[in-house]
Amino acid sequence: VFAMFYLRILGPADVGNYTTAIVIVGWFDIWTNFGMNTWLTREASRDRDRANRYLSNTMVFRIVISGLTFPVFVGGIILYQRQTGSLGDDTVLAIGLLAVGMLFSSISTGLSALFYAYEKAEHPAAISSVTTLLKVALGTIVLVMGYGFVGLAGVTIVVNALTMVILITLSWRMFFRPRLELDYVMQRKMVSDSFPLMLNHLLSTLFF
Numbered sequence: 001v002f003a004m005f006y007l008r009i010l011g012p013a014d015v016g017n018y019t020t021a022i023v024i025v026g027w028f029d030i031w032t033n034f035g036m037n038t039w040l041t042r043e044a045s046r047d048r049d050r051a052n053r054y055l056s057n058t059m060v061f062r063i064v065i066s067g068l069t070f071p072v073f074v075g076g077i078i079l080y081q082r083q084t085g086s087l088g089d090d091t092v093l094a095i096g097l098l099a100v101g102m103l104f105s106s107i108s109t110g111l112s113a114l115f116y117a118y119e120k121a122e123h124p125a126a127i128s129s130v131t132t133l134l135k136v137a138l139g140t141i142v143l144v145m146g147y148g149f150v151g152l153a154g155v156t157i158v159v160n161a162l163t164m165v166i167l168i169t170l171s172w173r174m175f176f177r178p179r180l181e182l183d184y185v186m187q188r189k190m191v192s193d194s195f196p197l198m199l200n201h202l203l204s205t206l207f208f
Contacts, residue, residue: 002136018149021094035197037113044117053181094153101156111167
């Protein structure tokens with residue numbers, strides 16, 4: 001129902017621009033997740049006593065790789081737009097907003113992987129349903145107010161941040177209190193093991 005609504009409000013051109021922004025940010029999301037979701041679920045399910053260490057090191061890696069490559073990603077998009085003008089300023093702004101929201105989403109997907117490791121997949125599913133309803137409600141408001149697809153991109157920041165907070169709270173109550181446990185030996189193995197997973201995900205998406 002929401003799709004029918006926003007397609008009618010935005011029209012073909014803006015829907016195309018918004019889809020372009022989503023696809024571009026989706027590639028960046030695959031890079032920053034780096035296959036860590038599958039790796040974390042596999043390793044934590046094998047040894048739950050070390051689940052915090054697995055979670056901690058994957059989160060640190062996500063934050064570091066996002067922090068290092070985010071300026072390059074956004075800067076490259078802005079430079080491309082200035083040289084070609086083919087994306088449109090609104091599309092570039094939507095990409096930036098979606099990328100910010102993706103930083104919260106990346107942490108949320110890591111926490112969801114922890115729930116899968118503990119065989120508690122119903123909790124992320126329930127949270128996803130609630131946040132989807134929230135995204136629809138807020139999306140409807142921004143569209144009615146005339147903010148277009150840039151407004152929809154801004155909504156993702158609010159919704160993704162809220163999802164992250166809920167997952168952190170539930171993880172704390174159900175499993176353990178997340179704390180920093182850096183293990184550089186583990187991180188080297190983690191990157192080596194998860195790189196093929198990231199590459200497979202990226203290539204399959206690009207081929208499509």
